[in-house]
Amino acid sequence: MESIDCNRCGKCKEICPSYKVFMSEAFCPRGRLHLFYLFQEGLVPDSNALKERIFSCLLCGSCFSKCPLGINVPDFMYEARQKITKDSKLYLFKYFSLYPHLAFTGLKILEKISPLSSFLQKIKIFPLKLIDKLRVFDKSHEFTKNLKIFNKIKPKGRVALFLGCSVNYLMPSLREAMIDLLSKANFEIIIPKQSCCGAPLLAAGFKEEILSLALKNINIYKSFQIDGVITPCSTCAHFLSSQYKDLTGENVKILNFADLLENSDNIFQDIKSHLQVYFHVSCHSSNYIKDTNKIMEIIKKQGVSLEKKEGCCGFAGLFSFLFEKESMDILKKKVLEYEKADMLISSCPNCIIQFKYMMENKKVMHYIEFIQKNLLKGE
Numbered sequence: 001m002e003s004i005d006c007n008r009c010g011k012c013k014e015i016c017p018s019y020k021v022f023m024s025e026a027f028c029p030r031g032r033l034h035l036f037y038l039f040q041e042g043l044v045p046d047s048n049a050l051k052e053r054i055f056s057c058l059l060c061g062s063c064f065s066k067c068p069l070g071i072n073v074p075d076f077m078y079e080a081r082q083k084i085t086k087d088s089k090l091y092l093f094k095y096f097s098l099y100p101h102l103a104f105t106g107l108k109i110l111e112k113i114s115p116l117s118s119f120l121q122k123i124k125i126f127p128l129k130l131i132d133k134l135r136v137f138d139k140s141h142e143f144t145k146n147l148k149i150f151n152k153i154k155p156k157g158r159v160a161l162f163l164g165c166s167v168n169y170l171m172p173s174l175r176e177a178m179i180d181l182l183s184k185a186n187f188e189i190i191i192p193k194q195s196c197c198g199a200p201l202l203a204a205g206f207k208e209e210i211l212s213l214a215l216k217n218i219n220i221y222k223s224f225q226i227d228g229v230i231t232p233c234s235t236c237a238h239f240l241s242s243q244y245k246d247l248t249g250e251n252v253k254i255l256n257f258a259d260l261l262e263n264s265d266n267i268f269q270d271i272k273s274h275l276q277v278y279f280h281v282s283c284h285s286s287n288y289i290k291d292t293n294k295i296m297e298i299i300k301k302q303g304v305s306l307e308k309k310e311g312c313c314g315f316a317g318l319f320s321f322l323f324e325k326e327s328m329d330i331l332k333k334k335v336l337e338y339e340k341a342d343m344l345i346s347s348c349p350n351c352i353i354q355f356k357y358m359m360e361n362k363k364v365m366h367y368i369e370f371i372q373k374n375l376l377k378g379e
């Protein structure tokens with residue numbers, strides 16, 4: 001399907017989070033498609049105005065899931081970003097993805113030296129809110145540097161973990177919750193040395209770099225005898241499976257967490273909770289991976305009052321980096337929508353970063369950590 005095949009029906013427009021904040025045809029899916037077509041035909045120049053319209057797409061995939069013709073607008077946006085001239089901020093994003101350990105060590109230092117972080121924020125090298133958003137996370141733990149294997153005598157299966165950068169560097173309690181839950185469900189667990197999945201590279205238009213990262217990750221996971229890979233991040237899951245397949249012809253086999261918990265009723269306990277829990281389903285879960293219905297059933301079965309909520313939180317990696325004000329506007333609307341929740345759980349660590357920033361008065365956590373902390377039987 002080519003961008004020119006769009007029949008301009010507009011079904012994608014109203015659900016586009018970027019259109020909702022910019023309110024202009026050039027910032028909606030069909031507008032962006034048309035602009036990219038004109039750019040390729042040499043009818044619009046490679047300009048800042050074009051860059052703004054192409055890079056303000058959050059790559060959420062909502063338009064793709066609504067398009068009657070199945071036009072994959074985010075894929076066209078990835079292609080456009082490879083072709084448009086890149087500015088310096090995008091190179092910062094590239095190195096963040098290629099060397100996440102250095103980036104997170106740098107963030108730790110910046111957090112401690114506030115005059116330096118204020119200076120970088122002032123000259124707009126850093127988005128104002130990023131350091132504040134990450135401040136609440138525990139960065140004192142060891143990153144997963146070396147291979148870890150947790151064996152079992154008669155395991156139900158053998159899985160490897162792909163943590164994703166946010167979990168590896170910021171959320172050690174989620175990593176521990178995954179290990180505990182999978183271990184109680186009787187799985188052998190392998191945690192190889194971790195890398196980025198490459199989503200930030202493709203979002204910033206660096207195709208060569210993501211190709212070599214994808215092959216590196218595919219080869220790492222191919223080298224183990226496993227049933228498949230589990231990741232707590234829906235964006236990583238989408239990249240390791242479909243995007244890697246499109247880029248290299250091969251992929252990493254991603255398993256659904258709910259499938260691994262099937263026939264494990266013996267590890268759970270019923271709870272009587274009056275708390276209203278909202279399940280914020282991330283864009284990559286809603287529009288690509290579609291991994292949350294089964295897990296919601298498992299949680300509800302234990303007596304939790306759970307409500308499903310969808311729609312972009314405004315983080316989207318690069319978007320919150322380049323369009324901080326609009327990212328905050330999208331978030332503010334979601335926070336108002338979720339006002340009645342006593343607690344928020346999500347399928348995406350990046351949505352958790354975003355919500356924790358503005359929902360200080362509520363518990364916000366990943367559904368895996370919620371299950372491990374609240375629904376498991378005692379020893």
Ligand code: SF4
Pocket residue numbers: 005006007008009010011012013029030033063066067068069070071073
């Ligand atoms: S829904 Fe599809 S066909 Fe309709 S305007 Fe959007 S991209 Fe074009």
Ligand code: SF4
Pocket residue numbers: 015016017018019028029032056057058059060061062063064073074
């Ligand atoms: S991917 Fe999301 S933000 Fe981008 S054009 Fe489609 S709906 Fe809009």
